[in-house]
Amino acid sequence: MYLVADINVEICAAKSCKLCTQYCPEANTILYSDEMGKDKGFKYGSAYVAVDRCKGCAQCVWVCDNMAKNNAIKMIMIDQLPNAALTDNIIYGEKSTTVALAAPVVG
Amino acid sequence: MSLDYVKFTPGFEKFMPKEYRDMVDHGPFGKKTTVSQMGSFKEVMEEHPMCAGCAMTLFIRLAVIAFPNPEDTITVGTAGCGRLAISQAAIPFVYGNYGDQNGVASGLSRGLRLRFGDKPKDVVVMAGDGGTADIGFQQVVHSWFRHERFTTIMLDNEVYGNTGGQESGMTSRGAVLKMAPLGKKFDKMDMVGLAKLAGCAYVATVVPNNPRRVESVIKKAVLVAREVGSSYIQAYTSCNIEYAIPTDKVMEDAKTVENDRYAFSEYISDEAKEYLAERYGYKEYLPKPAAAVAALADKA
Numbered sequence: 001m002y003l004v005a006d007i008n009v010e011i012c013a014a015k016s017c018k019l020c021t022q023y024c025p026e027a028n029t030i031l032y033s034d035e036m037g038k039d040k041g042f043k044y045g046s047a048y049v050a051v052d053r054c055k056g057c058a059q060c061v062w063v064c065d066n067m068a069k070n071n072a073i074k075m076i077m078i079d080q081l082p083n084a085a086l087t088d089n090i091i092y093g094e095k096s097t098t099v100a101l102a103a104p105v106v107g
Numbered sequence: 108m109s110l111d112y113v114k115f116t117p118g119f120e121k122f123m124p125k126e127y128r129d130m131v132d133h134g135p136f137g138k139k140t141t142v143s144q145m146g147s148f149k150e151v152m153e154e155h156p157m158c159a160g161c162a163m164t165l166f167i168r169l170a171v172i173a174f175p176n177p178e179d180t181i182t183v184g185t186a187g188c189g190r191l192a193i194s195q196a197a198i199p200f201v202y203g204n205y206g207d208q209n210g211v212a213s214g215l216s217r218g219l220r221l222r223f224g225d226k227p228k229d230v231v232v233m234a235g236d237g238g239t240a241d242i243g244f245q246q247v248v249h250s251w252f253r254h255e256r257f258t259t260i261m262l263d264n265e266v267y268g269n270t271g272g273q274e275s276g277m278t279s280r281g282a283v284l285k286m287a288p289l290g291k292k293f294d295k296m297d298m299v300g301l302a303k304l305a306g307c308a309y310v311a312t313v314v315p316n317n318p319r320r321v322e323s324v325i326k327k328a329v330l331v332a333r334e335v336g337s338s339y340i341q342a343y344t345s346c347n348i349e350y351a352i353p354t355d356k357v358m359e360d361a362k363t364v365e366n367d368r369y370a371f372s373e374y375i376s377d378e379a380k381e382y383l384a385e386r387y388g389y390k391e392y393l394p395k396p397a398a399a400v401a402a403l404a405d406k407a
Contacts, residue, residue, distance in 0.1 A: 018143070018145070018146065021145045021146030022142055022143075022145050022146075022169075022318040023165065023318070023358065024165070025157075025159075025160060025161050025162070025164035025165040025168065026154070026164070026168075027150040027152040027153060027154070027155075027168055028149060028150050030146055031146045031147070032145075032146035032147050047146060053154060055159035055160070056159060057159035057160030057354035057355065057357070058160070058354055058355035059160050059165075059354060059355060059357055059358060061355055062355045062356065062357075062358055062359065063358060066358075066359070067358075087125070087126070088125060090129075092129055092132070092133035092147075092148065092149055093133075093147075095147055096146075096147045097146070097147055
């Protein structure tokens with residue numbers, strides 16, 4: 001089992017600073033969706049992690065805690081994720097991406 | 108070297124991997140993409156085998172996004188960690204023998220100018236501190252003295268990262284490494300000073316803890332190299348393995364080093380300023396009206 005980053009949609013959608021998308025060393029791993037969080041009544045969208053690309057370095061956690069001061073990202077074991085975004089389920093749009101959430105990779 | 112090279116051969120689209128289809132349909136080719144849009148478009152760079160949390164990877168990712176015309180760019184690299192990520196981008200990558208990347212780039216940029224004339228084709232060299240300041244030193248400095256029109260970027264991790272941690276010319280004095288257990292006895296080389304002395308038109312030092320600054324520096328360097336002369340960027344990209352930096356503290360280390368020895372600096376020659384202002388609309392480099400200059404002088 002290994003750790004991956006998990007973004008709390010409720011905190012992220014309230015702030016929507018997008019800093020983590022700019023500091024992740026992996027390409028197309030932390031993505032941004034305009035839709036995410038709208039169903040919970042938030043004005044902005046949220047960032048999310050494509051867990052199959054996340055190498056678990058936790059740089060986004062430091063950036064979220066210390067630069068953005070939002071504390072929205074936690075590292076959790078991949079089998080503890082209720083559901084996850086996978087690269088195959090990501091749909092690119094004009095201004096943001098959307099994702100169909102799937103059961104996370106286990107093992 | 109044109110928008111056509113990424114497009115699908117008719118009838119083959121359905122056989123291409125999802126990542127490739129996304130890149131053609133939602134990639135940055137032919138559009139202007141910026142760092143603030145990251146996370147919403149398919150990047151040119153793909154998955155790569157570099158270590159988790161590597162600051163060099165972050166810098167390369169930002170650099171590739173910052174290229175003014177990714178479809179008209181060729182990257183040149185050499186042995187070192189950086190090439191593992193640079194070669195995973197959908198941009199033609201030339202792998203020079205160790206140390207001859209600036210020689211290869213000189214020929215390449217001259218050849219492209221002969222073949223394509225005024226149509227800008229950018230050549231960007233990205234090599235490590237060993238490839239640039241030690242083994243490639245002669246070719247690097249000679250290309251600057253010849254005012255070859257391409258960009259040289261040093262990915263300075265201050266160590267030979269993937270051969271076990273030997274000291275390089277760019278390692279700081281006193282640094283103790285696995286293969287330099289007594290500590291380095293000499294100072295860090297002043298490559299920025301050398302670049303200015305050799306007549307580079309644009310010279311900058313940058314740390315990747317400010318993505319927008321990285322973007323702006325790379326854009327200017329590539330644009331200046333189109334017509335004015337050589338440009339050089341020295342980027343601090345820590346090696347979290349050899350310097351034993353916990354991966355979640357990489358940006359904290361970048362901040363510390365920025366304050367210690369890697370403060371942002373930018374040198375632009377007068378000719379390059381004029382070129383950027385006139386050709387690409389950089390208002391900050393427009394010549395100040397005589398009245399304003401006189402007023403400033405009065406204040407001083």
